[in-house]
Amino acid sequence: MKTPDPQRPPADSGILRTALRRNLGAMAKGTALMGLYQAGETAFPIALGLIVEHAMQDRSLTALGLSIGALAVIITTVSLSWRFGMRVLQKANTTEAHRWRVRVAACGLQPVARDVDLKSGEVLTIATEDADQTADIIEVVPLLISSLVAVLVAAVALGLADIRLGLLVIVGTVAILSILAVLSKRIGASTREQQARVARAGAKVADLITGLRPLHGFGGNHAAFRSYRTVSSDAKRQAITVAKVNGAYAGAALALNAVLAAAVTLTAGWLAFDGRITVGELVMAVGLAQFIIEPLKLFSEMPKYVMMARASADRMALVLTAPPVTTPGPERPAAGGDLEVDCVRYGTLNRVKFTVSAGEFVAITAYQPRAAAELASILAVGVPPETYEGEVRVGGRAIAELSIEAVREHLLVNPYDAEIFAGTLRTNIDPSGTSGLVPEAVEASMLTDVVALHRDGLDYAVRDRGANLSGGQRQRLSLARALATDSDVLVLRDPTTAVDAVTEQLIARNVAALRRGRTTVVMTSSPALLDAADRVLVLDEGVVTAEDTHRNLLATDEEYRVAVTR
Incomplete structure (x- = not known):
């Protein structure tokens, strides 16, 4: 089995589905906590708008005290939900990465070799970096859902103030994700090729270190170094390509998110100037416009991490699904035989x-x-x-x-x-x-x-x-x-x-x-x-x-x- 073609679709053979299925409990708990975190973050500008709208009009110390208490509850909820949500997800992530590392290592150490055209250094890279990146899907999905919750809560809150604000958020989010989905495919293809080249460089240096003494003995160390430098340079060039694609993706995401936030802010200002929303609703809209940049950024980055996880799962499948070189029988020889x-x-x-x-x-x-x-x-x-x-x-x-x-x-x-x-x-x-x-x-x-x-x-x-x-x-x-x-x-x-x-x-x-x-x-x-x-x-x-x-x-x-x- 050859090194994967970066142009062919991933063939992770259910690796990502397996990882998601056996972590459903932790992901459900993490999603709930991270959703609560995002809801709390969204509630903060909404609460500020309500305080401006009501507490400041009443000019009552009791109303002000209740408002401060409400903000304290929101801040506490945000802090604790983030803390415990990330703890649950990161524990599940690291545990899942450990499982895949052990499984890849077990395949590599089986008495019967597998029919896979990979050197030991490449298998090492798959058992470490690719296993870790595959397990990242455990965090990606809950963060994706919680970011979606934040955007939806913001859209509903803005829609209650004026339907045009809510629709602007929904339509803008769909447009942003559609544009970024195209860029994420390029990231997946480039990442698969980068991982393959880095693995080959790792295999080359492992081979050179193994033969370092004989190389010094017959003076071949300089030629060996030049050989490794060529392989490493290929990996470097591909890494630069991936960095350019990632940079374009991140820049596009930030720009699009900023455009949407600016559009919401300007629309809210125009509606307030026209008397169609109140000052409190304007404060809420401006706060939400600034807030949704973060969940939108997180939301828009998720396709990139999904493609990276799929690329790593595809490489792990090279080892895990490769057939054995030979199929041994079930018998046992006589003890002490000839x-x-x-x-x-x-x-x-x-x-x-x-x-x-x-x-x-x-x-x-x-x-x-x-x-x-x-x-x-x-x-x-x-x-x-x-x-x-x-x-x-x-x-x-x-x-x-x-x-x-x-x-x-x-x-x-x-x-x-x-x-x-x-x-x-x-x-x-x-x-x-x-x-x-x-x-x-x-x-x-x-x-x-x-x-x-x-x-x-x-x-x-x-x-x-x-x-x-x-x-x-x-x-x-x-x-x-x-x-x-x-x-x-x-x-x-x-x-x-x-x-x-x-x-x-x-x-x-x-x-x-x-x-x-x-x-x-x-x-x-x-x-x-x-x-x-x-x-x-x-x-x-x-x-x-x-x-x-x-x-x-x-x-x-x-x-x-x-x-x-x-």
């Missing part, structure tokens, strides 16, 4: 066939690194089973027949570049806090020196992406995490490339001992790990060309000896 790769053809793999018996420790050395990467991706279910020929079976059942949760429970593929997360050594090794093998995993991965080096031990704080650890420490931490899962079938890909030869020898011996009786596959060219394995499979040109122990292969296969000795 691993079979049966005539798999994919990429450089050419009908690869081998079996790893339950409890066996097998090493695979691939002469072409791409073949190892493709095999690891297939075993990790990163490649849908329907996209390659042949079958992969775990515990006697094809992966396509198994639920993805069952695959993850029984088969763990630990990549060579596994992420390190901000937290502690302990939370990186055992994120769920349920493993009983943390000490053994630390010892087997030779992470003991890192634990002993710091006073906090396993509670030593790890920065984002392991920035305060060396490359070898990060690799050993990743290996410890894989070993701590105690998975029935564990596949490790190049787990010791960043450690020295002595440490590598110890890790190989420890992993073989810790995983004894558990099915283990290591994709590596490390002599230490190859020697620790029960047998070695040689993968060359996409097929298994040799199979024996490491030492027998060294003695009988010249190509193997050249490839793995160092």
Whole structure:
């Protein structure tokens, strides 16, 4: 699924309707309170007109006191209704934004990836900014209704003084909204494109930060910066376009509202001069003409926020409604089962066939690194089973027949570049806090020196992406995490490339001992790990060309000896 076309209509798939439906109670309460606020605001100039009309004519202290009391009641009502109305609406807004953030994050973190052409940085933007803007609809609708209440109350009050004043307000409001509705469509299209470009810029900078060290290593940081600057400049230009459209919209709204207020004021003045309305009614009309500018401004801004919410909901739908890359089956493999790769053809793999018996420790050395990467991706279910020929079976059942949760429970593929997360050594090794093998995993991965080096031990704080650890420490931490899962079938890909030869020898011996009786596959060219394995499979040109122990292969296969000795 591609990045949305800014010209096509929104396809929010009911996201806005869902948000409105599950917040009906809070919105009804907020609408009532904000309606009361707007009614109170409208009542203030009406009350002033009545005071001028009656209290000042009677010149009675009692009437004046009652008038002041009435104004105090109106002011108190306005203050409290605004306070509690906005509290209700903002609580519902933030709660709804939280729900959508969690839902988008859950989709992004599902074991089965979704068929959506978005990078992780774009999904992050959708899970934050777009979720927040979608939830704004919770506030927009009540404010829209309450603003309408204010305009209607003002129109009725002015109509009671003179029908022409009331009609002027109603006709003017309809005309203003009709003009602004046309501009709001342009805002929606521009906003969708801006959100897409900002998301792409976010994805680009996330990718660059991830690869910052290798970029510095080969001097590619300047080219990477220029690439990001180009993407960011596109986002900037679109943001300027959106700002121009928003500025034109806001300027038009203010101008039209001011014209209507001036028209009401001048009409009221003319009617008073002609003796058709009283001085009190003139005061009321002038006050209402000034007052309705604010609700009219709020009322006229609502279409813009509705279009922005629709644009954000449209982008969230890209993630939430995207189909899964593959549809897993419902079965579960037998515990402690074996691993079979049966005539798999994919990429450089050419009908690869081998079996790893339950409890066996097998090493695979691939002469072409791409073949190892493709095999690891297939075993990790990163490649849908329907996209390659042949079958992969775990515990006697094809992966396509198994639920993805069952695959993850029984088969763990630990990549060579596994992420390190901000937290502690302990939370990186055992994120769920349920493993009983943390000490053994630390010892087997030779992470003991890192634990002993710091006073906090396993509670030593790890920065984002392991920035305060060396490359070898990060690799050993990743290996410890894989070993701590105690998975029935564990596949490790190049787990010791960043450690020295002595440490590598110890890790190989420890992993073989810790995983004894558990099915283990290591994709590596490390002599230490190859020697620790029960047998070695040689993968060359996409097929298994040799199979024996490491030492027998060294003695009988010249190509193997050249490839793995160092």
